[in-house]
Amino acid sequence: MSLPHVSGTRLPLHPSAPLTPSAFSLPRAPSPLRTRPRDSAASGSMDEAVSATAAVSRPRALDVAATHLVATLFYKSDAPSHAHPHADASPHSPRDFLPEASLNSLRDAVPTENMSDYPLEPPTPGPNPLDHLYGSYVSQSCLTDFSVTLTNIIPGLADETITSRKLEASHFCRVVEVKFPLPSAASVTLETLRRDEVVSRFEREWNVEVVFQLDTVYRRYKRLAVFDMDSTLIQQEVIDEIASLIGVKPQVADITAAAMNGELDFEASLRKRCALLKGVPSSVWETLKPRITLNEGVLALIKALKRLGFKTAVLSGGFTPMTGWMAQQLGLDYAFANHLVVSEDGQTLTGELTGDIVHAEKKRQHVFDIAAKEDIPLEQVLVVGDGANDLPMMRVAGLGVAFHAKPKVQMQAPARLNTKSMLDILYLFGISKEEQEKSMFSRSAFNFLKTARLVVQNATQPQLTAPIALFSSKMSALPVVVCGKNPAVAAAVKQSLLPGYEVIHIITSVNQGTTDIPLILTGNQPPDNADNQGTKNYINIPVAVLTGGGYDDQSFDTMKAACKDVKAVPWFRPDLSRVNEMPHFTQAEAFGKATAERCKVALKEVLEDGKGKAEGREGVWFY
Template sequence: MHGQSVVVELQETVQSSRPRSSHVVVVLGDPVDALDISRIGQTLADYDANIDTIRGISDYPVTGLELKVTVPDVSPGGGEAMRKALAALTSELNVDIAIERSGLLRRSKRLVCFDCDSTLITGEVIEMLAAHAGKEAEVAAVTERAMRGELDFEESLRERVKALAGLDASVIDEVAAAIELTPGARTTIRTLNRMGYQTAVVSGGFIQVLEGLAEELELDYVRANTLEIVDGKLTGNVTGKIVDRAAKAEFLREFAADSGLKMYQTVAVGDGANDIDMLSAAGLGVAFNAKPALKEIADTSVNHPFLDEVLHIMGISRDEIDLADQEDGTFHRVPLTNA
């Protein structure tokens, strides 16, 4: 090693005076204007939180912004008062606001489980079946009471299914063909599948109606009730274990275990009291245009009719979604109308 010299210089490590952002706040609305951001910024300031960066994450079907925030008290429950104050702003400003701890924990979600009726799809399957029996109003009234938590779900389900006795089983195929997905549902499931997430649906509805849809969407797991059919007719009974509030949470745990995941890696999305246990058990519980009983326990709420807001809450941007769609030829945007 002749003729060579080595010089070693010691440099001081420069440390940023700014702490790493502790939380991420996602703001979604149609529109999100300067006043909204001002009010949110003031609320954060009231709790000595600082906005470190802001980036746009969506321009369609709603405007979405992601704020990286430093919160002084990051102990468990330390930001609860701030979280409640932000939640109170959602109805006042007509925007959706979600706040999560930043870092790897947020990025660790790998399983997303959806309720079906009024979440993944726009209607209630049992009411669609009841319409064929001329019992739509009767069944809808019981459904509404059950969703508000006023009735035991299993009892209400059995009561509603009795009204279907005698219907020809071909009605199931007619209803399955008439199902309408919630706006953004197809994009949401396609994006999650593309990114390697496990996707699931658990429903207080009926497996005979949903299994074709689950196959079409390439869902990894589907659980629902089973209508009893004898001699080509609905008997007015269901067979097997009822998919009620407790069962939904049990299925979420089953899906996570089967996928080799911890519960903090799960996301659950639902709209009614029957989803309370499932959202409580998940790492992130999202109330989708939900009843008050569910909003009270959910980590965050979506109050616009687009399921792809769930992707943005998880930190997946519209640009990322669109780029992947363009690459495989599925990109299109449905024109939005102002109701």
């Protein structure tokens, strides 16, 4: 289903705009006839379409001025890099004998024996890695050097105005956030900061990556996350996997090379690749699915984003069967990809495409459309990709991240990240490691959303008629597990907990509880069970386990002990001292409704307010 076309959409601050406080003041509602700055990677027709008279107005952004910048420093490896000092600068003790230089000694040390291919002089010395001297983390020496770097390249910046915050509690912190004010006379840009040779040298010396951002309220509070699929969400390129499967990998490689050389544009190369799929069984997708693996941290990131109220989307230049399947597996809200035509009997692929091609400009338009449909300003959009066709949508988002991208893409993207886990993207929002661990559970998520609304109310200008929520007021139902031996009562509890809580799994025996609950609490799908009346939506880890009166102390302890090695969530038991306040358990529907009401009160007290009637053991509460 296509989304409504959105025009009159304004780009965020252009990366080459001078970094002055006035430049950071985001305009209020844009004029319907205002045109957007031209994106060098986008076609003119797309610019004209988006800058035409607005059919649907863009969600209004807050009038917020940024007076500070934030630099997030990531240590790039768990192991220190190795120093490779220049030969002329290498110290040697008297006992270190240098080998005698000769052509014969060089024969095995260089990739050629042709004298004309030998370099005429040694390469110039590069920066020597310092992390192996000061520690394989963002050390204080590293931070001191970064402060010196900033004061050298930003006129008027005083060292004493630069502050830092560790985003990991460990002494050997891998991620640090550095905040500094923007002098009014400064004329640097985000792009020039990122590409500055002094910054680049600092990154290489300390084995770190630096991401610069405006320190506005939008940096921390995003609402929409958009991902490319191939080599971003997943480790594979689907078209290459198909080519390998059907024996046409060399032909696909030739087409790819032609596209890289500029001989074919994206659409032409895609159609040529698809033509090679003619006659391939339509069941090829089922064969491919077991080969697909997620990139590290993807599942944890999606879970955390959904817990924080994000809408999520995947925009792929691949094909709908795989993209739709991946979106379903991850619980994403939107999925767009290319449609391959299937033969009339449904048995084979025709090698043809139908519908709109999801190329770079189409991806960008989808970002506009989804943001408009969800009433989300572009400043609150995160885009993650790895290819050149992802750059246009990265540039229109509040934060565009090239994740393990091609070198050229990393140079042109608003931000780049090459750490081991995609979950590290949360650090770019200023979310610490401790907050990340809690973001899977609702108390932290509730507090995060409350803080977001409070920040917005404080940041909203008086002339605006009403505060604009950074997060949607409609929160997703929080997932819980229910343990009840009476199916009729459990069904009534499930229905009555809505809309605030979603019963994703119902346990009906102790044995089932000891097997299923540990799996569910680690994000894994338990064995299918006909007695399970839950929604089976296991993409989100439950925020609590609710047990009924049919489970005595021993049964309860057995199930909870089975979960001792997984992430702790609150467990709730009925307060038997209040049993006289309840309908008789033989009245299943009434008893279930009353139980659900008591559960909702207890859940709110514990998850939102941080209080409740504790049983006496850590993590166990009464309802």
